[in-house]
Structure formats: C-alpha cells, structure tokens
Amino acid sequence: MLINTAKFGKIEIETERILTFSEGIIGFDHAKRYVLFDMAKESPFKWLQAVDDPVLCFIIIDPTLLKPDYSVSVSKEDLESLQADTAEDLGSVAIVSVQDDSKQLTANIRGPLIINFKTRRAKQIALQDQDYSLRHKILQLDDASVECEKAALNG
C-alpha cells in the first residue's frame, strides 16, 4: 500500500510489514498502525513511522544493546492482546529521545514497545522494575563527553 510520510515522502510498503498497536502508543492513540524502517545500514536505530499520521514517527533501539541482561515480564492479559501463545514470540524495542536541550540521548526502557513479530501485534507496556529507567542514558551529547563515551564504549 502507498503511505504518506513527512520524512520519506510517499512510499510503497507491503501490508505484511505493518505493526498494529490496537491501543496506539501512549499519548498518540489516534495512530494504530506503524511500520519500521532501517535508519542507516547496520545502524542499531530504526524509524517507527505511523501509517495513518504522516508526521508521527519515533526512533527506536533494541534495549538489549544498551543493557544486555534486559528482560521484560509480560502479563497474561498482555499476551492475549498481543495474540501471543508464549512470551518467546515477543520482542521489545525502546523509544529514543533527546533530552535537556539536546544534551543527552536516552532510551525509555521502562515503557518498552512489545512486538509480536508473528502476528504483527504490538503494545506499549509499563514495567514495574525500578532498575529500568524512563531515560536510560545512551550518550551525553556535548562534544567533550561524546569523546569520553566513545572511548568508554570502545574499551
């Protein structure tokens, strides 16, 4: 189908690629359908573009790249609404944002998007785990500390 987006213009997507958030994403319940786009070759970041709202998009990342032991507990009700038989069918992604006048890049690993890649159903859930932050720091963005972070990540 042909979709209209502010970022990519008009593009053709296969309907099988559409992810359905039956409740929407919190704060954006007008948009139920999204599609994922790679950002750049081999980038861990992806675009999550709304199908029904050309302007609405998010940047997302696999939270296990930020926290290797990341795990979510999904309730029976969540499994049902995602039409999943077991939690093994599910994957999670975290929404990325820029904080404090562009000083910090963070990921919301407390309120991940849970995706059933088999049925293409998805929803945002809220985790009780206090160890997971709404603003998990990915990177400090002022120049000096970007270098520090680079060194730390490489080391």
Place this chain on the structure above:
Amino acid sequence: MLVLSRKQGEGITIGDNLKVKILDIKGRQVRIGIEAPPDYFIYREEVYEKILVENRKAASPDSEKIESIVNNISGLIQKKG
C-alpha cells in the same frame, strides 16, 4: 468527580464494557480488578503520566539533527552490543 463507596468484593460498572472490582483491602492498600476490552490502556496513573511525557518528547524528532547524532554513534553501540 463521581464518588462511590464500595466494600470488599463489590464493584462498579462503567458503560457496557468496563467493570472495576474491589478485590481486597489491606491497611492503606486496595487491590482492584479491572475487566476491560483489550484496546483500553490501563496503567498505574503515575507510570502512565511519565511514559506520556517521554513519548511526547520522543515523537517526530528533528530528523536531520538526530539522524546525524545517531549515525555517528551507531557503530559504537553495535560494538558494545
């Protein structure tokens, strides 16, 4: 705001699809059961508000700026992962 008093085991019906039941009362804590269709958001209020704020901040970012940032650090995160 509509205010109703309910005892343990009693409930409230809202519209055709929503049922709220007081399951248990222990000291200052109340356990509430909610029956709702799957397309209803149900979250603890304080967590919902926080996620809402973060989502609004993250939505439709200034794409050139953030793209250049994330492209610069993409390789680093892959290495880390």
